[in-house]
Amino acid sequence: MSARLCVYVCLCTFVFPAFDYGFLLCISEDALRVETLNEYLSSRSYLVGYGRSQVDAEAFALLCRPLPERHVHALRWYKHIAALNDSCFSAKAKRVQPPWSPPEGTDVSKLHLYNSLTRTKEVFVPQKGNKVLWYCCGPTVYDASHMGHARSYISFDILRRILKDYFKYDVFYCMNVTDIDDKIIKRARQNYLLEQYGEKKPSPSQILQDVLTARTPFKAKLAETTDPDKKQMLERLDAAVDAALGPLQMSVQSNAAGDTLQNQAQVLLEEAKDLLSDWLDSQFGSQVTENSIFSLLPKYWEGEYHKDMEALNVSKLILVNNSIYEVLTLCIVLYFLSARQLRLAFLMHSWKDTLDYSNNTMESAIQYERFINEFFLNVKDILRSPTDITGQFEKWEAEEIELNKSFYEKKTSVHEALCDNIDTRSALEEMRALVGQSNTYMAARRSAKLPPNRMLLQSIALYLTDMLKTFGAIEGSEPIGFPVGGNGQNLESTVMPYLSVLSDFREDVRKIAREKKVTELLRLCDELRDDTLPELGVRLEDRDGLPTSVKLVDKETLLKEREERKKMEDEKKKKKEEAARKKQEQEMAKLAKMKVKPSEMFRSETDKYSNFDETGFPAHDAEGKELSKGLAKKLRKLYEAQEKLYNEYLQSTQNGS
Template identity: 55%
Template sequence: MAASGEQNKGRRVQPAWSPPEGVQLPKLRLYNSLTRRKEEFIPQNGKQVLWYCCGPTVYDASHMGHARSYISFDILRRILLNYFKYDVFYCMNITDIDDKIIKRARQNYLFEQYKEKKNSPAQLLDDVQTALKPFTAKFNETTDLDKKQMLGRLKVAVDAAIGPLQETLQKGAADSDVVSKAKKLLDEAKDLLSDWLDHQNGSQVTDNSIFSILPKYWEAEYHKDMEALNVLPPDVLTRVSEYVPEIVDFVKKVMENGYGYVSNGSVYFDTVKFDASEKHSYAKLVPEAVGDQKALQEGEGDLSISADRLSEKRSPNDFALWKASKPGEPSWDSPWGKGRPGWHIECSAMAGSILGESMDIHGGGFDLRFPHHDNELAQSEAYFENDHWVRYFLHTGHLTIAGCKMSKSLKNFITIKEALSKHTARQLRLAFLMHSWKDTLDYSNNTMESAIQYEKFLNEFFLNVKDILRAPTDITGQFEKWEAPEIELNKSFYDKKASVHAALCDNIDTRSAMEEMRALVSQSNYYIAAKKNTKQNPNRMVLKSIATYLTDMLKIFGAINGTEQIGFPVGGSGETTDLEATVLPYLNVLSEFREGVRRIAREKKVTEVLQLCDALRDDILPELGVRFEDHEGLPTVVKLVDRETLLKERDEKKKVRMPRLSLKLSKAGPGP
């Protein structure tokens, strides 16, 4: 033992390794509408995420209320997929069988038939006046202010078109004049006549194909809108019309499990029996809404609200799983007779067919919580006999227009196409990113101006960094020595990255993430300006790292859709940095030539040549989407910017210059 001790004497003892203390990375937490709090996100199968999203009811143009949900869910989906690296399987439905669709399709069909008859102007006038009687009664009975204003405007427009036609018919005016006035009346009275024709002849429309034309058209328009908004398509798209057999089987199983009953050819869900079960509870999302008959009736649909239908239910809270079709409605065979699916059952049957007995995420708008999602939950848990059909319910917030609810009566109803005619898809997405996905978003001039300025702020930074990186240097010149400013900026860069990560972990808080990114750009701009003030070159590598990171984050958010390493695509739709690679070498040659000409012109005092150089910068190049920025003692900065932005900048500069020029001329006094 002593010998052994002598041998070890003087040796260093290997210290034990220990991890750094207090290091704990934030975990992703999502606001779960089921628990009404943020919960740690733990998918059922490791990194795989099963996600079902309620899609549109396709009977009209998609509007900004739809965009609120679909852009927001696209942002969340992209972040889970591309930032947190989950394997997201995304399923969405299309509702193409619905009371609204049935009524609108029937009315369109009957109105087109009416037009094809080519009734005489006198007959048209008589029909419109006849249709006005029930319409006026409906107008007088309507208590909803929104609907009353819409009906009132329609009545005023029809009344205004009736008078001229009556007058021309009484005068025996020329046929062309009569035809013109009749066409005007037909156009103004379309909705009124369609409703009247539907009440008269709607029950005679029996061909199922008539009810598929309208949803097919509007589904195609919806997909075009989503593509224009850069919303990723779902992995699986389900249509109610294609899942009727599965829906029938689903209803059968709910009944076998004891939670459904047949009444007069329809099948209803027994909410009382379900809620009394030890394993289940009804209305998990919004229990306080149970008994809200207005919400329940809206969930059943306009064509399904009648004294007969209401009397079929054991409880007023029960809802239709299968509706017996009335004359003038599409129908499919079932064990209970000819009928069609209820609204809520479609999502349960389709999601169950694709995702199985339990999904990780179910998404939809805030207004779908009750009764739609509560009824989905009830019937699905009745079918699967479980209490975990959905693990996390995500509901996007409402959208208001300049502080008001979107409404046709208020004339603030904005379709997606109308919004895209005013702002780009990126600007709309930036506006959504700058707000919480679960809170109300106000679509207003202020909101969009903030998004536009944010885009411009980022773009200028990207353009400046690309100009710095284009400065000629050999390969070793890329690696400048880091002094205190570079070390400070790099530390801030990593701090901001950590803050962005923490924000995204906190219920995917893109609003805070965007603010952290803005702060990082501000610090980088300050660093660049400080370097240029001291005639030093900014460090290329640290700026490249920051600009690349910001670009990558914007790609993850869906605000950049391209392969460029830094910045926004140049040149508009379909063009990316290839344009820069192709054009900039020639622009750099032009810039260097212009600098040489300007230097000689200043030395020789040839003002006309200097004016030509300024005109090239201020008037000619902006028309081509090129900006030259002159800085005293430094090379001209060359930037590719979209033409519209440059022309707007030019106009604003002229507005500022004109008063100054007028003041200068007034001080100079009259000429000789």
């Protein structure tokens, strides 16, 4: 079946009003005439209509020379008419294009990288076109990895991603892993000897004696250590061993037996395993020669390596071994930080400088993630709000123009930062500033009860998401924000329609409850928001005059927010109760003071005064000397003030208050 699409075009003769260029003749000064023409042509290509006409030719004849550069509109028109003057004005005439010259342009930032040989930043120029061959010296791993290993792996992964995904280099990244080395051989030997020691099931007294023996060379090593970090680590180990030694020594000396003794021995064996294995190696290490003992360790760490690399979102690398043994690499346990938070901590510092592994550093990364995530949640909430197709395309006002200008400035600043030795710290700060400006814009629109520009905020959110993906801080294919859910599932798109229905229903219930003054329903709605939904990773934000905002946030964050909110409410309640208590005490003290008769207020102060007149006012001090005029004047003011208070008290008792 075919269909015919009929399009009806109405061709109407459009009559332009005649251009009266006589006003140009009335202007005697050439400069003023050109300025007037320039203003008229600021919104026109020709004097009349959409093509050159006789009017243009006659007006052109009035101008006897080229126009000044500052009158851009008149100069544009003048050059165009001059180019067409050689051709005859007719429908068949061949149109002549005006002359064109390329723009001067601006300098483009080039990637500069720190050259450790020259100790300066040099322009990065690959040897062969766009291809970059990168060899990275990997770790010599013989035990569980620490934060220093994670720093190397993640930092180089960030640099590789930026070179490949941002600067679009064709990067071939190769890293060696040393899996046979004196340290590795020694650690494999120590592990074997310690395992053999445990299999012999030594008695608690034997364990105690061996640890005390092993502690002697360890103490000597501690005394010789000068590096402050290593010395601190050894001191902590010695303190842990010392704490475990005491209970076992007391039990052995008292001939104790049973499970308590065995447990104390196992605690000591666990705390002292490092110094004990070192001592065992010095005594029996030369006897360990079986090759399989040294191959078991790399085989174990190979599997752990792949797990840790995946957990840290570090891309798979080309690995080169130093021997026949298999890969031996990273094993890091993330207890308090997610892989993203750890990566953000490294991004917020220069990749070539020493990193401060303090709590403040890690807390800054957590706060940065929370700040950026909140922006993403707000933008997605705005984009979910219903609108027709025309509502998505709105005229920009001054606020949108200013934010868009800032958006392009920040993108330029981010690019310049990455060109400057891949300065991710400055790049993240520029991104933070962009989010701050966007938040200010959204807050202003919210206060004015006006919708923000969806397309502008969407563009900013898409850019930030793309940059964080480049840095390896965001996985998945979601266009905006951090992914919600795992195993490749887009949890947000699945559950949000149901949550929106629940939110709308709850809002209707709250509206009816407020109108009917049903406080129990309002309490249940608040309970749903504050207690039930946070346990499911859902945050509802009630806003005056606007629909309730629905956001998917990880459960741990919401529970922490609830705990902090409850803590703040408790502190606020405590302060309120404390203020009420102080106010009551002040009122009680004031009431007690008001009950004192003026004639009695000084009589109790026998350590200060010794003689009083008939009204109870002091006349002499404790030594019997007459009061000075200045002191008497001061006391008289106090007396009169108390007299006023006492009269107020009498008045209140008469009124029954």
